[in-house]
Amino acid sequence: MEDFNWKEYLKDSFISMLWFSLLLFPMLVMKITVKGGMADVTYRWGYLVVIPVSAFILSALWKYFRERQQGGDKADKRGEIAALFRRTFIENRTVKKVSIISAILIMAFYPVFSGMYNTNVMISALIYIMLGLGLNIVLGLGGMLHLGHAAFFAVGAYTYGLFFKYAGQFFVDAGISTGWMFWIALPAGGIMAAVFGVLLSLPVLRLRGDYLAIVTLAFGEIMRMVLQNWGNVTGGATGISLIPRPWLFGINVTPRLAAVYIYYIVFAFVIISIITVSRLENSRIGRAWEAMREDEIACQSMGIDLVRNKLTAFILGSVWAGVAGVLFASQTTYINPDSFTIWESILILCIVVLGGTGSISGVILGALIIKLLPEYMRAFAQYRLLVFGLALVLMMIFRPGGIIKKVRKIYRFPLDEENDAAAEGQN
Amino acid sequence: MEKIMEIDNLSMVFGGLKAIDNVNMSINSGAITALIGPNGAGKTTLFNCITGVYKPTSGSVSIKKPGQKESEKISGLKPHIINRKGLARTFQNIRLFSNMSVLENVMVGRHHKLKANIMGALLRDRKTREEEEKVVNDSYEILKKINLHKFVNEMARNLPYGAQRRLEIARALSTDPFLLLLDEPAAGMNPLETRELEDTINRLRSEEKITILLIEHDMSLVMNISEHIYVVDYGKMIAEGSPDEVKRNPDVIKAYLGE
Amino acid sequence: MDYFLKLLLSGTAKGSIYALIALGYTMVYGIIKLINFAHGEIYMIGAFVALLVGGTLQSAGVNPAVILVVSTLAAVFFAAAYGLTMEKIAYKPLRTAPRLSVLISAIGMSMFLQNLVLLSQTEKYLSFPSFLPEFLFLKPIRGYINSTQFIILIITSIVMVLLTLLIKFTLIGKAMRATSQDREMAQLVGININSVITVTFIIGSATAAIGGILICSYMGQINYYIGFIAGIKAFVAAVLGGIGSIPGAVLGSFVLGWTESLGTGYISSDYEDSFAFIILILILTVKPSGILGRKENQKV
Numbered sequence: 001m002e003d004f005n006w007k008e009y010l011k012d013s014f015i016s017m018l019w020f021s022l023l024l025f026p027m028l029v030m031k032i033t034v035k036g037g038m039a040d041v042t043y044r045w046g047y048l049v050v051i052p053v054s055a056f057i058l059s060a061l062w063k064y065f066r067e068r069q070q071g072g073d074k075a076d077k078r079g080e081i082a083a084l085f086r087r088t089f090i091e092n093r094t095v096k097k098v099s100i101i102s103a104i105l106i107m108a109f110y111p112v113f114s115g116m117y118n119t120n121v122m123i124s125a126l127i128y129i130m131l132g133l134g135l136n137i138v139l140g141l142g143g144m145l146h147l148g149h150a151a152f153f154a155v156g157a158y159t160y161g162l163f164f165k166y167a168g169q170f171f172v173d174a175g176i177s178t179g180w181m182f183w184i185a186l187p188a189g190g191i192m193a194a195v196f197g198v199l200l201s202l203p204v205l206r207l208r209g210d211y212l213a214i215v216t217l218a219f220g221e222i223m224r225m226v227l228q229n230w231g232n233v234t235g236g237a238t239g240i241s242l243i244p245r246p247w248l249f250g251i252n253v254t255p256r257l258a259a260v261y262i263y264y265i266v267f268a269f270v271i272i273s274i275i276t277v278s279r280l281e282n283s284r285i286g287r288a289w290e291a292m293r294e295d296e297i298a299c300q301s302m303g304i305d306l307v308r309n310k311l312t313a314f315i316l317g318s319v320w321a322g323v324a325g326v327l328f329a330s331q332t333t334y335i336n337p338d339s340f341t342i343w344e345s346i347l348i349l350c351i352v353v354l355g356g357t358g359s360i361s362g363v364i365l366g367a368l369i370i371k372l373l374p375e376y377m378r379a380f381a382q383y384r385l386l387v388f389g390l391a392l393v394l395m396m397i398f399r400p401g402g403i404i405k406k407v408r409k410i411y412r413f414p415l416d417e418e419n420d421a422a423a424e425g426q427n
Numbered sequence: 428m429e430k431i432m433e434i435d436n437l438s439m440v441f442g443g444l445k446a447i448d449n450v451n452m453s454i455n456s457g458a459i460t461a462l463i464g465p466n467g468a469g470k471t472t473l474f475n476c477i478t479g480v481y482k483p484t485s486g487s488v489s490i491k492k493p494g495q496k497e498s499e500k501i502s503g504l505k506p507h508i509i510n511r512k513g514l515a516r517t518f519q520n521i522r523l524f525s526n527m528s529v530l531e532n533v534m535v536g537r538h539h540k541l542k543a544n545i546m547g548a549l550l551r552d553r554k555t556r557e558e559e560e561k562v563v564n565d566s567y568e569i570l571k572k573i574n575l576h577k578f579v580n581e582m583a584r585n586l587p588y589g590a591q592r593r594l595e596i597a598r599a600l601s602t603d604p605f606l607l608l609l610d611e612p613a614a615g616m617n618p619l620e621t622r623e624l625e626d627t628i629n630r631l632r633s634e635e636k637i638t639i640l641l642i643e644h645d646m647s648l649v650m651n652i653s654e655h656i657y658v659v660d661y662g663k664m665i666a667e668g669s670p671d672e673v674k675r676n677p678d679v680i681k682a683y684l685g686e
Numbered sequence: 687m688d689y690f691l692k693l694l695l696s697g698t699a700k701g702s703i704y705a706l707i708a709l710g711y712t713m714v715y716g717i718i719k720l721i722n723f724a725h726g727e728i729y730m731i732g733a734f735v736a737l738l739v740g741g742t743l744q745s746a747g748v749n750p751a752v753i754l755v756v757s758t759l760a761a762v763f764f765a766a767a768y769g770l771t772m773e774k775i776a777y778k779p780l781r782t783a784p785r786l787s788v789l790i791s792a793i794g795m796s797m798f799l800q801n802l803v804l805l806s807q808t809e810k811y812l813s814f815p816s817f818l819p820e821f822l823f824l825k826p827i828r829g830y831i832n833s834t835q836f837i838i839l840i841i842t843s844i845v846m847v848l849l850t851l852l853i854k855f856t857l858i859g860k861a862m863r864a865t866s867q868d869r870e871m872a873q874l875v876g877i878n879i880n881s882v883i884t885v886t887f888i889i890g891s892a893t894a895a896i897g898g899i900l901i902c903s904y905m906g907q908i909n910y911y912i913g914f915i916a917g918i919k920a921f922v923a924a925v926l927g928g929i930g931s932i933p934g935a936v937l938g939s940f941v942l943g944w945t946e947s948l949g950t951g952y953i954s955s956d957y958e959d960s961f962a963f964i965i966l967i968l969i970l971t972v973k974p975s976g977i978l979g980r981k982e983n984q985k986v
């Protein structure tokens with residue numbers, strides 16, 4: 001604290017106060033409306049107080065945190081405390097077990113003690129957990145910045161939607177419940193997504209990281225435009241409605257019960273996803289993916305076939321999104337292209353990056369924050385993209401690993417344990 | 428002596444720059460061979476051509492594994508194929524998987540020795556579990572050989588510099604090569620570490636029967652351990668021979684000291 | 687033939703606007719190897735500032751020529767200021783971070799700026815009054831090219847020439863070229879990388895603002911989202927021409943403008959925006975280095 005240079009802080013803050021007042025004046029203070037060819041500008045003078053004050057404070061905070069980040073020994077001390085915290089709480093086996101079990105219990109009984117609205121909100125959060133975990137394979141493990149994830153979500157949803165639209169009558173005529181269609185669509189959606197994944201990966205897999213991002217983005221937009229404009233097949237902007245809910249022993253259930261039913265189906269899929277990702281992560285395949293993310297050239301030189309491993313990561317991620325799409329269609333019973341825009345892809349990106357790239361619990365937390373916060377804080381909802389955008393920037397600068405950083409598996413060897421014991425004996 | 432690698436009229440051109448110019452070279456089985464030359468001479472480029480990171484503009488590289496009769500051409504193949512044929516390398520500008528643990532870095536090298544596919548990884552059947560256990564133990568053994576086992580669970584990027592260089596070697600070893608290419612393994616090491624490295628390299632040759640080709644600027648290390656030395660300058664091979672021959676060669680002296 | 691010529695001319699006008707935006711992309715990419723996702727937002731903000739300033743002056747009854755000059759200057763200034771600030775906040779702290787981190791930061795910045803304008807102004811399309819003059823001498827050929835298109839062509843050419851001169855002959859231009867060729871070397875010979883980057887952002891943002899005013903005058907409307915689509919298209923143009931290359935960006939922009947114009951004219955106008963994306967996927971599959979770009983051999 002003795003070297004706290006308040007003069008410099010004051011100077012910097014004062015400059016940014018002036019600078020941001022100027023910068024934001026036209027955007028925040030002025031407001032334009034155009035009526036009948038004539039522009040009408042109104043002024044919101046209140047901002048002239050808000051901007052300088054917040055610029056002053058934020059600038060000081062920015063400087064403080066940047067300096068702390070760069071500072072050496074102080075940071076080490078904090079690192080120690082953080083490590084201690086991690087050891088006692090996060091890496092502690094009992095704590096981990098207890099929290100996992102209680103989380104599963106809460107989630108398992110969630111629809112029982114919450115209303116239909118809350119159940120539906122939670123279903124969509126769970127679907128986004130699946131989407132996040134799928135993207136986590138591609139981005140978190142494989143290191144490929146995939147900005148077209150929503151397109152595969154769409155492939156799944158539309159597989160179900162179109163299947164219903166064109167084959168539904170057949171099921172009705174044959175006297176089979178249309179609810180069965182869900183169970184056929186589920187694998188079909190995954191397979192279709194895989195097919196599209198292969199198609200996209202042909203051009204994509206040879207590309208460098210940033211080109212891959214832009215091509216996947218382009219793919220997502222093309223997909224959305226096709227859905228939007230190919231009206232007589234896809235239903236165009238109005239989409240497809242009255243998609244049947246999953247079959248439940250032929251019972252014609254109330255919407256509330258249907259929501260509960262779908263909740264459990266989605267919940268089961270989330271559990272499966274978690275197990276899948278965590279098992280893959282600690283297998284030879286997951287290690288190859290991570291090596292590929294860390295350094296492609298070294299990875300190849302260690303005998304790993306880059307194209308093949310990228311392909312599996314990409315396809316697996318796509319399949320996950322496809323299955324999530326089918327679940328989504330069955331929950332909302334109504335789909336249109338608006339649910340699958342580039343912003344949806346970017347939201348899924350936010351889930352992974354903000355939650356914790358590569359970390360399963362991080363992705364879960366990310367999905368809950370991003371889907372539930374705007375839902376339950378209505379006032380916040382309109383600012384969500386603004387906030388998430390800013391959060392992406394700040395996260396990259398101050399905490400690139402995300403809120404919950406990935407914890408690496410610890411391997412124990414007999415000799416190690418002897419060493420540890422010896423070391424502890426000395427203390 | 429059996430030749431295990433033969434480089435024939437190899438050239439590599441970048442734009443207008445001939446980084447390698449008609450180089451010929453051969454490596455004897457079980458030998459420690461050094462490749463030296465001033466900065467920018469084209470040594471690393473030659474490694475890149477051998478290991479498939481670059482596709483050479485012309486010429487060829489062929490190998491003959493010890494005990495095999497036929498030699499096979501490897502130039503033009505993909506790096507992972509070349510690696511699977513038994514050539515492993517380290518990188519001059521350390522290229523570890525920095526956010527993975529030391530053990531995992533080595534485990535990655537064993538990737539293609541393992542068989543588990545996605546289904547195996549998901550179901551974790553007995554075969555996969557046993558395989559996984561074996562790779563963990565094998566990797567640990569490799570780390571022990573290079574004296575890195577005290578860092579097993581450490582993140583690769585947190586290792587001291589010298590240890591990172593050694594981890595590069597351990598990772599390369601884990602792919603079970605018969606020919607190991609080391610690109611400036613002693614760069615940035617202190618004298619003590621360099622001496623240990625010298626022991627390690629000698630041990631690899633005598634105990635593991637691995638042939639070694641190394642690029643190095645540390646002349647005392649080169650003169651101490653190598654039987655045969657190749658000297659490149661401006662992409663051309665200007666001299667070769669035993670350490671004593673090379674030391675006395677006027678062209679080499681000129682290349683190092685300038686005109 | 688008539689129809690074709692018309693399409694070609696409108697494609698040229700469109701292409702020259704893309705060029706103004708693509709230049710910023712290609713220059714920034716050349717120097718810090720970043721796809722600046724938020725570049726399109728800078729251009730949108732430039733156009734909004736022009737609208738705000740122009741609107742204020744218009745309701746005060748100022749002479750149209752003065753409005754044009756003042757609002758253009760304001761747009762250029764604010765766009766440059768936003769570009770500069772964005773670089774300082776979102777990219778500079780990540781100089782040594784992995785490229786993907788910077789890219790994600792750019793995406794975040796793009797979201798932030800877009801929503802800043804959305805929330806502080808409006809989500810609706812606003813009609814953009816044409817500040818540009820009408821030329822009487824173009825009357826006879828109005829069927830082919832109107833005044834706005836004519837001005838677009840003229841201004842784009844002027845900007846291109848100035849930029850070329852700047853990069854070829856000035857000291858900062860040389861520093862920029864050196865930095866884009868080899869950043870470490872440039873640093874070693876005493877070039878201040880940070881100031882080169884700053885200047886690059888300022889120039890790129892300023893040209894984008896000019897593009898913003900022109901395209902809004904051409905389309906006659908503006909909205910917070912225009913930056914995103916135009917930004918992506920300009921990026922496609924830059925990649926098409928060979929990213930990092932300035933003549934490449936211009937060429938790529940024209941090719942894209944023509945394709946879009948002819949495509950919508952002869953195939954279908956429903957898919958106007960998808961032509962850019964299809965071209966992008968094709969070019970990156972067949973020749974990722976673009977038309978004028980050189981193949982990059984990653985040094986190992």
Ligand SMILES: Nc1ncnc2c1ncn2[C@@H]1O[C@H](COP(=O)(O)OP(=O)(O)OP(=O)(O)O)[C@@H](O)[C@H]1O
Pocket residue numbers: 441444446464465466467468469470471472473519983984985986
């Ligand atoms: N990918 C590339 N593109 C263009 N030029 C390259 C590339 N790789 C290497 N070079 C050039 O080839 C020449 C040889 O470089 P190389 O790295 O092989 O030298 P070196 O002998 O390993 O030097 P050092 O001892 O400094 O490591 C240099 O002039 C270098 O700039």
Ligand SMILES: [Mg+2]
Pocket residue numbers: 470471472519
């Ligand atoms: Mg070298």
